[in-house]
Amino acid sequence: MTADQGHFLALSGGVGGAKLALGLSQVLPPEALSVLVNTGDDFTHLGLRICPDLDSLMYALSFRANQALGWGQEGETWQFLEALGQLGGETWFRLGDRDLATHIQRTQWLASGLTLTEVTQNLCRNLGIKITVLPMTDDVVATEIICQSGDVLAFQHYFVREQCQPPVLNVQFKGIETATLNPAVGALLDGRSDLTAVIICPSNPFVSVKPILDLDQTAERLIKSAAPVIAVSPIVSGLAIKGPAAKMMGEMSLPTSALGVAEYYVSNYPGVLDAFVIDRADESCREAIEALGLQVFITETIMQSLEDRKRLADDVMGFCKSMRA
């Protein structure tokens, strides 16, 4: 892609989103890509401000991500955690020695008065990341799980400490009513720059993408923006989502198929999406998704290697070119 192709904004959360964001960072010049990241999973633990989706993305972009775990850093050691356990500290949320440096440095910069955006810029610069990584807001938005028992759990307490065991009634994003969308993104979406397209990465539509779309009129800004919006399905029907997320989505009768995700976006955010990317395994859903008014693109969407990430990113660039203006 040449430098005159304008600017791309990717919306991302979790590991799936980070994979495509890495691919995009490899096929676009750094000044052509910004990634807007969910911060609803963030929480304060042991006095440290933890931002899992920002960290998954930064570690992916700087080739430090722990591929096996899906979070934290490659080649991690656990001396701190072991010592903490011996002192009777909480070890359910596993903090590796390298990962711990991120949380300590971020917490220190926040305490000195920097915004989360400024902290993220500093961390990215020191990690050698050249694209723009933006927290969705500098305010605090906390994803909370409302259990069928009536208990309300912080996301990490539900997802990691309780391992998604408590049956879920609903999810709420505390603070979202008053939080402000990152101003840098407001400029991109409100037409004050050459935004070519918005790419919704293959992240959990409910837990990772919904907080971003619900924040400060972001969905409305996307509709008003001239830039087309394309989403990559996070679910390949052939590979139903595994583990705790599947249980949670099942309990909330949320979609666990590519078609279901398309229906979720169109019914909850009418007018936001222009196109939807599905895997070849879901080719049979093409007509049903087109009937929702979406342009459908089909390719390999499963990303295991760096080559896969780059290829999908390249395909998405091609799709952006051919999307109806």
Ligand code: FO1
């Ligand atoms: N996920 C786990 O399942 N167990 C953990 O012990 C764990 C620790 C952890 C530490 C730092 C970090 O940035 C992420 C961590 N995660 C852990 C993953 C995290 O809960 C999820 O990646 C996101 O919240 C889901 O988007």
